[in-house]
Amino acid sequence: MRIALTSVLVLAAAACSPKAVEPEMAPTTVPETASELHERLLVMDTHLDTPANFSKPDFDIRADNPSVLGSVQVDLPKMQRGGLDGGFWVIFTPQGPLDADSYEAAKQAALTRSDEIQAMVSANPDSFELAYTSADAARIAASGKRVVYQSMENAYPIGTxxxxxxxxxxxxxxxxxxVHFRDSQFADSATDLSANDYGGLSPLGEDLVKEANRLGMILDGSHAADSTVDDMIALSTTPLILSHTGVKDVYDHPRNIDDALMRKIADDGGVIQINAYGGxxxxxxxTAQRQAALDALQTEFDGISPLTADDETRERYFARMEEVDAAYPAPQSTFEKFIEHLLHALEVVGPDHVGMGADWDGGGGVKGMEDVxxxxxxxxxxxxxxxTEAEIQQFWSGNMLRLMEQAEKAKQGASVE
Ligand SMILES: [Zn+2]
Known part of the structure; x- marks a missing residue:
């Protein structure tokens, strides 16, 4: 499926040859296009919320599902067209109350999501394969299958x-x-501004970091408060990833990070994966009409959060939300704005420390880049x-695989830089 790297060198050499070559030596190949290069590279995204779609009756991973911005953006045909070899498929659990019953419910939900990921792969053995090590990605992609690593967004289901x-x-x-939108038992969130419970990681959060290091897992600082990211860098024996994050210099939002923190993460060997989440x-x-419709929806549901509501209420809420979206579309960001974040991060920390985690199927996607x-x-x-090609390869997967390899080596007790 992939052409050897040497073919590019041949093309490069051909491009540098003097014009007056002997006819029999004239290059017979045409310069490679960007899309040909893209197809040849190992392309991974570190935040695919697609598992949330697996249990939906109208979603089929093998079908070219109608693309819906923010919620239906990844399936096999789209991955093939977009040259996406795979990435981290997310087990996401919204933050709930910090008590034993809620932890148990969250654990069951996360186990179910994990089961659904395994079931999707088992049902499509010719197209997808579960990946466990840094070496698995290239091997699986070379066999023509898509790579399925698993990640957990919000460790809330771990309970205590x-x-x-x-x-x-x-x-x-x-x-x-x-952590996710709100402070968890482990850490302060970037967007939970009502309280600064721990000033970063809680004592239990420190134990979580140590346990992830012991097992050889990558630690993800997306959604974490800056103070939490600082604590994670100080404590973790391996570099951090921010699996889906934007930059504050372009848009000053608590969910984005500033240049100083970006440099600190990169100096530690870590990686910032840029998201495409419009907000x-x-x-x-x-628009005023949309705001009025959203306000009416809030009144209708009397302030109930769809994240913590029961299944029936949540379904009703999302159905109504779809009606609002259809009547008064949400404002969208653009491909150029996404690129602005991406290029700024590249400028500040360089191509060895930047990648992409667009938040596909979790609210990501922009005008001009609606799906994968x-x-x-x-x-x-x-x-x-x-x-360069080498830098673009680092961007698309080399960086995240390097972090994974470091986590594996740390687990084995080898020295890690
Ligand atoms: Zn997220």
């Missing part, structure tokens, strides 16, 4: 029983983030900006 981290590791979990890319003001089939545009743009 850290032995569960190993339970999920044994199921294939290789990346874990301690974090730029301020997006709804548009990914070759990113390679095209990076080439146009002067990045």
């Amino acid at each position: 029983d850290l032995a569960l981290v190993e339970t999920f590791y044994d199921r294939g979990l290789r990346m874990i983030g301690p 974090y890319l730029e301020p997006l003001e709804p 089939s548009f990914l070759p545009k990113v390679t095209e743009r990076l080439l146009a900006e002067g990045y």
Whole structure:
């Protein structure tokens, strides 16, 4: 499926040859296009919320599902068209109350999501394969299959029983983030501004970092407060990933990080994967009509959060939300704005410390990059900006695989830089 690297060198050499070559030596190949290069590279995204779609009756991973911005953006045909070889498929659990019954419910939900990921792969053995080590990605992609690493967004389902981290590791979990929109038992969140419970990691959060290090998992600082990221860098024996994050210099939002923190993560060997979540890319003001419809919806549901509501209420809420979206579309960010975040991160920390985690199927996607089939545009743009093939390969997967390898080596007790 992939052409050897030497073919590019041949093309490069041909491009440098003097014009007056002997006819029999004239190059017979044409210069490689950006999309051909993209197809040849190992392309991974570190935040695919697609598992949330697996149990939906109208979703089929093998079908070219109608693309819906933010919620239906990844399936096999789109991955094939977009040259996406795979990435981290997310076990996401919304934050709930910090009590034993809620932990148990969250654990069951996360185990179910993990089961659904395994079941999807088992049902499509010719197209997908579960990946467990840094070496698995290239091997699986070379066999023509898509790579399925698993990550956990919000460690809330672990409750207070850290032995569960190993339970999920044994199921294939290789990346874990301690927190989501609100403070968890482990850490302060970037967007929970009502309280600064721990000033970073809680004591239990420190134990979570140590347990992830012990098992050889990558630690994910996306959604974490800056103070939490600082604590994670100080404590973790391996570099951090921010699996889906934006930059504050382009849009000053708590969910984004500033240049100083970006440099600190990179100096530690870590990686920032840029997201394409409109609300974090730029301020997006709804029209007055949309705002009125949203307010009416809030009144109708009397302030109930869809994240913590029962299944029936949540389904009703999302159905109504779809009606609102259809009547008064949400404002969207653009491909250019996404690129602005991406290029700024590249400028500040360089191509060995930046990648992409667009938050596909979790609210990500922008005008001009509505689903994963548009990914070759990113390679095209990076080439146009002067990045080399080697740098673009680092961007698309080399960096995240390097972090994974470091976590594996740390587990084995080898020295890690
Ligand atoms: Zn997220």
